Amino acid sequence: MDTKLQATPISGRHRALNALMAPFGGWDMPIQYEGIIAEHSWCRSQAALFDICHMGEFIFQGDFEAGGLEDVFTFSVKTIPPGRSRYGFLLNEQGGIIDDLIVFRLAEDKVMIVVNAATAPNDFAVIQGRLKGGTFTDITAATGKLDLQGPLSRYVMVEIFGExxxxxxxxxFITVNILGVEAIVSRTGYTGELGYEIFIPSEKVxxxxxxxxxxxxxxxxxLGARDVLRLEVGYSLYGSDIDEETTPLEAGLGSFVNFEKNFVGKDALLRLKEQGVARTKVAFEVSGRRSPRHHYDICSAGETVGNVTSGVFSPMLGKGIGIGFVKPQLAAIGxxxxxSHERIxxxxxxxxxxxxxxxxxxS
Amino acid sequence: MSMYFTKEHEWVKVEGNIGTVGISDHAAHELGDITFVELPKIGAVVKQFGVLGSIESVKAASDIFAPLSGKVIKVNDALDTAPEAVNESAEDAGWMAQVEITDEAELKNLMTQAQYDDYLKTL
Structure with a gap:
């Protein structure tokens, strides 16, 4: 495996700020600057800026139906109004999640597909393999992405990008002119706070x-604070909570699957719907400050009944929180x-x- | 009053036959924001390098090992509600437990401050 990490255009700034850097999805990314909890709290109360240049962006241009794009994802692309975006999945034939992603309708015949960093190369190959026409381009390297998230982000954005x-x-989303180039400003994010995702040519990011x-x-x-923020509002993290072995039905994400249309994996999901799932996602709170962590066992009546896929100490709740998968009969609220894990x-x-x-x- | 360190980054301050135990500034910094400290029970008997408790940060969970054998006589239960004291003052206000030392000869298995500082340079 190629272990050479990619660097975002902002990595020099991270180093100058003395950020703790670590590999994430094949990229050398900032985990924290002053501290995860301080950054988390700043995002919940002010406005936090994230370097998200590692995420992948693809452009499809052409006829969505004739080009085959309409059947690629679990949601309809052609019904997204221009200027809007939609969240959903790229599935395999078994209904497993190859990636979760957002499609932005840029024009009548053009979309931008925003995918996770680690999965981007495979996503591109899979989507390309399913297309029958149109042009499909990977613009990841040419595209910079910054997220500004927090209750004060709107005031900051208006001052810089306009009314x-x-x-x-x-x-x-809207297209705006800034620093002599066109950027996309989208009202989306991964923190549960008012916020924006900004796409700008990488030389200007x-x-x-x-x-x-x-x-x-x-x-x-x-990314340390980003993980706490997203988990506090229950967003799934690809590679931890969802993967190719997990379907949207098991992951409690069925509302992002449109059974009125065709998509790869639909037959498998219909069968699963009929049979019922063998495991299902649960959210749980811990009594105390310990953190559940990825791979810890979930037990009931002395038996292992599942596993934790994400867990953390929630600064907002003052206790441990987690997401995991268990048998459906153990998923009821309460x-x-x-x-458990070893001595814990x-x-x-x-x-x-x-x-x-x-x-x-x-808001 | 002398301070001794383990390779696992615990410290012990020895005053008479009482040892006050915590984790080093280096360890606290490496762990990042500390969110939970599992303190031993008063009266618990611990062996040198045996598990004394555990500590969790946003990033990781780690065991805390006893620098010396002894009986736990006091714990810093302020850490139950304010574990961030370990980040703020790991080698003082962030202490975790006091033990009645059973065998002072075990100090030979620990590092002095100068030896620990040298050890950190090798990591």
């Missing part, structure tokens, strides 16, 4: 990073579970998502 951003609704940080309400945040054991209770309900995402 047009002020009224941008959730899952809608460092300049935009610097510009956003001139606002004292903005501080950089790393079910007591035990999370903690009592947990199945709860609703999101864990943290006070986010500004739709």
């Amino acid at each position: 047009e951003v002020a009224t941008l609704p959730y899952f809608k 460092c300049e935009l990073w610097d510009l956003l940080l001139t606002d004292e309400r903005v501080k950089p945040a790393g 079910t007591p579970l035990t999370v 054991s903690m009592e947990a209770t199945v709860c609703e998502l999101p864990f943290f309900k006070g986010g500004s995402v739709r």
Whole structure:
């Protein structure tokens, strides 16, 4: 395996800020600057800036139906109105999740597909293999991506990008001119807070990073804080909570699957719907400050009944929270579970998502 | 008052036959934001390098090992609600437990401050 890590255009800035760097999805990424909890708290109260240049972006241009794109994902592409985006999945024939992604309808005959970093090369090959026409291009290297997230992000964005951003609704985007280039500003994110994802040509992304940080309400945040933020609001992390062995039905993500249309994996999901799933996603809170962690066992009545896929100490709740998969009969809200690993054991209770309900995402 | 260290980054301050135990500034920094400390029970008898408790940060969970054998006589239960004290003051206010030392000869298995500082340079 090629272990050479890719660097984003902003990596020099991260090093200058003395960030702790680590490999993520084949990229050398900032995990934290001043500290995960401080950055998490800044995002929940102010505006946090994330370097997300590692994520993949593809462009499809052509006729969505004749080109085959309409049948590639679990949702319809042709019904996304221009200027809007939609979340869903690329599945394998067995209904397993190859990736979770967002499609942005750029024009009548053009979309941008935004995918996870680690899965991007395979996603590109899979999607290309399913297309029958149109042009399909990987623009990852040419595209920089920054996320500005937090309750104050709108004020910051309006000052830099203009009034047009002020009224941008959730899952809608606009094209704006900034620093002499065109950028896409999208009202989406991965934190549960009001926020924006900005796509800009990669040669300008460092300049935009610097510009956003001139606002004292903005501080950089790393992938460590991003993971705590996303888990507090129950968003799935590809590679941890969902993967090729997991279907959207098991993962509680069936609402992002449109059975009214064709897509690869549909037959498998229909069969699974009829048979019922053997395991299902649960969210649980721990009584105490211990953190459940990926791969810890979930037990009930002394037996292992599943495993934790994501877990962390929630600064907002002041206790451990986690997501895992168990037998469906143990998934009811209020079910007591035990999370254990070697010497560690903690009592947990199945709860609703999101864990943290006070986010500004739709404000 | 002398301070001794283990290779696993615990420290012990020895005053008479009482040893106060914690984790080093280096360890606290490496762990990042500390979110939970599992303290031993008062009266527990621990062996040198045996498990004394555990510590968790946003990033990882690790065991804490006893630098010396002895009986736990006091714990810093302020850490139950404010484990971040370990990040703020790992080698002082972030102490974890006091043990009544059974065998002072075990100190020979620990590093002095100068030896520990040299050891950190090798990591």
